[in-house]
Amino acid sequence: MDQAKIRNVAIIAHVDHGKTTLVDKLFEQSGMFSAHGGSTERLMDSMDIEQERGITITSKSGGFRYNDFYINIIDTPGHADFGGQVERVLKMACGAILVVDAQEGPMPQTFFVLKKALALDIPIIVAINKIDKPAARPEWVLDQVFDLFVKLEAPDDILDFPVVYVSAKEGYALRDPEDEARDMAPLLEMITEELPPPAGDAHGPFQLLISSLDYSPFLGRLAIGKITNGSVQINDAVVLSRRDGQLEPTRISKIYKFEKNEKIPVEQASCGDIIAVAGMDSVTVGETFTSKENPLPLEPIAIDPPTISMNFIPNDSPFAGQEGTYVTSRHIGDRLRKETLSDVALHVEDLTDRVGFKVSGRGELHLSILIETMRREGYELQVTRPQVIYHTDAAGKVTEPYEEVTIDVSEEFSGVVIDKLNQRKGKMVNMLKMDGGLTRIIFHIPTRGLLGYRSEFMTDTQGMGMMNYVFHEYGPYCGELKNRHNGAMVSMEKNCVSIAYALANLQERGTLFIGAGEKIYAGQIIGENSRSATLKVNPAKGKKLSNVRSSGADDAVVLTQPRRMTLEDCIAWINDDELVEITPENIRLRKMTMSK
Template sequence: MDQTKIRNIAIIAHVDHGKTTLVDQLFKQSGMFRQNQVVEERLMDSMDLEKERGITISSKNGSFHYRDHLVNIIDTPGHADFGGQVERVLQMADGALLLVDAAEGPMPQTYFVLKKALAAKLPIIVVVNKIDKPAARPDWAVDEVFDLFVKLDAPDDLLDFPICYASAKNGFATLDYNETSENMIPLMDFIIDKIPHPQGDPTASLQLLVSSISYSSYLGRLGIGKITSGTLNINDQIVVMRENEAPVPARITNLYHFVGNKKEDIQSASIGQIVAVAGMDTITVGMTYTDAQNPMPLRAVELDPPTISMTFTANDSPFHGQEGKFVTSRQLRERLHREILSDVALVVEDLQDAQGYKVSGRGELHLSILIEKMRREGYEFQVTRPQVIFKTINGQRQEPYEELTIDVDEEFSGNVISNLGNRKGILLEMNTNNGLTRLKYKIPTRGLLGFRGELMTETKGTGVMNYIFAEYGDYVGPMKNRKRGTLVSAEQCKATAYALSSLQDRGKFFIKPGDNVYEGQILGEHCRDNDLAVNPGKGKKLTNVRAAGSDDAAVVEPPTIMELDRCISFINDDEMIEITPESIRLRKILLKENERRRAKKMA
């Protein structure tokens, strides 16, 4: 294909600023679908978790034709925890669309993705989205974006960025936000006219850096990337290698390009095309497909290091093996090592002093998505509380810090500031506009563990928080985030309404009558700061003497529903989460009360 007729663009933005919706509209208005064809929303969100949460978790490839050009689109995640996906897929792009919400302006993740795009020297089109919002302020959003470019030391030629205004939800784009439009043509014209075509020599040695991995039940692992040099044909004998490593021979068995959000067979591909290649079962992100006669591997992008870790172990609770399909330590290890082949921001290490695996990632959400995926696949295992990854720099202990942005109603800002002060947060900026307060903090990553749930409680569910890794800084000392203890089962039994009803004044329960529990399982949150062992299976003593009021039914309040994210935020260092396909239980690491007391004395 003529490389001058190809445009490769990445869609980058903060979470929930409309990337996937914009891609839907570009696909629909390019004439890709029949007029009477039923098209689902959020075409590029292929995972169930993405559709349930309304966020993009893994990057996707798609394409459409416009004005005799092929436009390849790379939809990237918007959450900072999945920044590793953004860093590596930007290598496939020759330009980027930076989406900014017209009301919110640039957010922490906007800073992160723009920094990566500028480091790759990509020309950028700024799209101010959601101009149909009542609170939209497009001029202010553009000024904020310009300030962000300057803050990131963007070269002068990129400071004069083209601007397009859009409402992806309503399907239109315009060059003047005071005028509405009927379609996305102004933006599609911008893409063709402002984004350069891919550069490279089609007669040189083949070079294709694998930036993403896909799976096929028939063909195994597929390496996805952009051809930056040479051509690629079916049945070519090539080599696969990393920089400074020995080449491994391979043969191209199948070749695909992207049409819409699907893959189609092709016989050959050349400069600038983004393709999926089959023929190498051990292919991983960062490898290069190159000529066997003249191998020239490309350098893989260096990723930011993980900042948080959890320990994964096989389930050893009294209920182990009852609900899961994959329950052994070996199966757990295989699954974790399979994940790091496609998620390069994840690190898995075997524990030296115990059975289990240390899994490190970018944040709580990054690891919770992995846990949820494994749970749905039938895995049964346990995880510990997230721990931040410390470093020693110049003999000083250092810990990771995050840049935190919070939007809350003005009436709740005092409580939030007080809470963050206790978590060692440093207030950088505070702005109030129309009753809404925006707080910017620099805070240790440890201070954010468990904070999201407290923010929702303090702001009655209206607070919005976003954070991004800032830097490593000085260790700020011990920090206690959870203020209350737990209610722990003293024996294995079936919970009764009579017992739970009589214990309700001791705290909030996570279980309901009829649930099976075991000794050492966490049943709820204590109203005080210590742990309390209770008997949830206690039954009512039956006699043949009847008295007024003795037959009143036990009234039990509905339990607090503990979802996975909430469990990860809740647990302490001496607690674990038991994950099965059907249940999520909280437990103490030491199940017996006398063992816990002994460990506390020795601590």
């Protein structure tokens, strides 16, 4: 392919602003589905968890032909917890499409991804999406986007960004809001006209910076990146430049290019192509494949450090080993280290005081997705409460991570939200009136203050609020912070089955997490106490019967529907002396020290 006819484009945006749907429509416009008689919705969201949650978790590459051009599309996550994915894959892009909701405007993650794109000095097309919304206000959004570019000190040439108005759901793009809607051709034409081809010398020494990893059951690890110089063929002898500068010889055994969301084997590739190569199982993100005769390593990818850590330990509950396939610390350690090879924002260390691992990541969602993935693969483990990672500044003072939280909520709920965030040591920095009776509140709050708040926020706003956050900075330690004010109901009965009669009495003391007929062990948390103290209970206590009093003499027991906790709910709920037990079949809460 002629290098001048290649366009490598990253799609960046805040979560749920329509990136993946936009990619689907670009694929459709290229005609790639004509032979199949239709398209697949959210084609790039290939993981089961992505399909279920409707979010992009891992960045992916795809490609298609448009006229004489070949356009490589890089779909990126929109959630702040997966920002490490965005940082590394932007290295492959020669331009970016910034997708912004036509009603909401720029949100916290918009700021984050735009900042990363501007740091690489790549040109940007602004796509104002969802203009078919009844409450769309594209002119206001455009002003807000321009202000964001100015705030991030974008250079003059990038400040003069092209704009396209899009409805990805309906499948059309407009250069001007007054134009007649047709298809996605205006956006595709803008990509070929406004974004440059990849730079580099096709005849120079070979260079390929590894930005992502994949796995093939036949070939092992596949390294994905953009060729920034030279060309490569199958069986070429090259060297791999490690992060420490060490050079290791290897041979390229397979080369793939991306077409649609599939990898297509090819014999060779040249400067500007985004490819996947096989040849070395130990390759990791940030390393460089380069010429053996004239090795020129590229600068490794710098990634923002993690802010949250959790301990992953083997399951030692009375039910340990009954439901999982991989249960030992060796199994868990091997799986975690495998994950770090593809997720550069994840750090894993061995614990020194017990068997297990300290796993550090970008946020609760980042780590909970990893736990859920392991659970579905058959792993059984326990995790501790998330802890923030403290730093010490030059003056010797302890600092902790702070988040910028943006909340859109009805005016009637703004008071309780502000009060709760103030209790969690948050500081309000802005408050704006929005259309439709909404208020936008912006807080700077310690990361610790957000742990466990989301479910409380949804309750306070009757499920109608929107909360987004992004890492802000490391700031001064704000002192002790207590997020949970209720104690736990803990079973004191060993290996029993819960009985409706006992639960009916217990539900008056708090909120139950279990129903009748469930297996329970001593030390397992079965509910939340309405008071702050820990309450030891017997969920298996039955009614005493005699020849005077029969089982049918009383009214039938009526149980309130238990509060079923998701994995994220459990992680956010527990205290320092509690654990979440995760198996392929169940998620349980327990005390760290078991009752004897």
